Amino acid sequence: MTSKIAITPRSLSGGGHPALSMLTDKGYELVFPAPGQTPSEDALLSSVPGCVGWLAGVEPIPALVLDQAEGLRVISRNGVGVNNIDLAAAERHGIAIERAAGTNARGVAELAIALMLAGFRHVPWSDAMLHQGRWKRRKGVEAEGRVLGIIGCGAIGQTVARIAIGLGMKVLGHDPYPPKGFSPEGYRQASLDEVFEMSDAITLHCPPSENPLIDASVIARLKSGVLIINTARAELLDDEAVLAGLESEKVSCLATDVFREEPPEPSNLLSHDRVIMTPHAGGFTEESVTRATETAVYNLLKVLEQ
Known part of the structure; x- marks a missing residue:
């Protein structure tokens, strides 16, 4: 009987990836619960039981699904x-549980910098105005000399720091476990207080x-006019508080790549004209997808073939 592996990341389930051939070459059957979409709990319950491995994305994986996943040996995140x-x-x-640590760091970091700029x-606002046939401008600021606060200084945060320094920014980093040997x-x-009180973004x-x-x-x-960029998790922000900050202009802009539900429901926060949104695309680059998929596949085989 052929062993099955569930493939659920949207970046893989819609069009596949050459790295997945490492699994089929080993004789595994690939199962796609929701091709090109974030799978629902019902889709997982109907597909994951009977699988020995699971190459997983950011979809919720609750106890109910795992309780039914008889025979599942490993979940490998991309x-x-x-x-x-x-x-x-x-x-x-x-x-x-296996992780593909650091594989999407460059992609997420570059998106964070792009959102900041x-x-x-x-x-986005200027583009929207011109598409509406309106010639309007908002005065911007330059990155050089500004202070960027980074909360979380793992592989992504460190990459963001290097790019920001290249733009001439001053960088304050906060992490409860400071990275050793990182001091460009x-x-x-x-401290967290310093990041909050001194950062322009x-x-x-x-x-x-x-x-x-x-x-x-x-x-x-926070400093008046601060810009907040979130490519991590939506739960890090109090949405009502951020909306109030935007309305008072204490917060100049929220740029987010993450949402509590994906796709998100319309809200007063997300419809604000100083909110920039991208559809959880931080690691969705050709290079990041390849690195993450190859590592996730290696991690699956490491457990299943031992």
């Missing part, structure tokens, strides 16, 4: 975050906690 997985349930069933220069000129490890590259990292009390302490 990224580093695993907060979408019920880890207690996985441990209870003896399911190994687009916010500094009001690129123009970068300084800082703040970019998030950390996992979510029980409560939002940026809420009304934090926004009150």
Whole structure:
């Protein structure tokens, strides 16, 4: 009987990837619960049971699905975050969890910088005005000499820091576990208070906690006109507080690549004309997808073939 492997990342389930041939060459049958889409819980329940491996994306993987996934030995993420997985349930069933750490760092970092520059220069708003036949301008700011605060200084945060320094920015980095040996000129490890109070732009590259990292009390302490970039997790922000910050212009722009639901439901925050959105595309580059897929496949085989 052929062993099955579920493939659920949207970047792979719609059109496949050459790296997946490493699995079929080994005799595995690939199962695609929702080609080109984020699979629903029902789709997972109908497809994952009977699979020995699972190459997973950012879709929620609850205990209910894992409880039904008899025979599943390993979940291999095509990224580093695993907060979408019920880890207690996985441990209870003896399911190994593998991560493709660092593989999408460059793609996410470049998008974070692109969002920052687009916010500094009001690129989406200007484009929208011209498409409407309206010749209107908003005065922007230049990156050189500005302070970028980075919360989360792993592979992505460090890459962001290097690019920002290349733009002439001063960089403050905060991480509860500061990276060893990372101290380029123009970068300084800082407290969370310093990042909040001194940054002209703040970019998030950390996992979510029980409560939002940026809420009304934090926004009150930020520099006036701060730009917030979020390519990490939507739960890091208090949406109502950020909306109030935009309305008061304490926050000049929110640029986000992540949402609580994907695709997101319309909201007052997301419809604001100083919110820039991209559809969770940080790691969706040719290079990042290839690195992440190859690593995820290697990690699957490492567990299944041992």
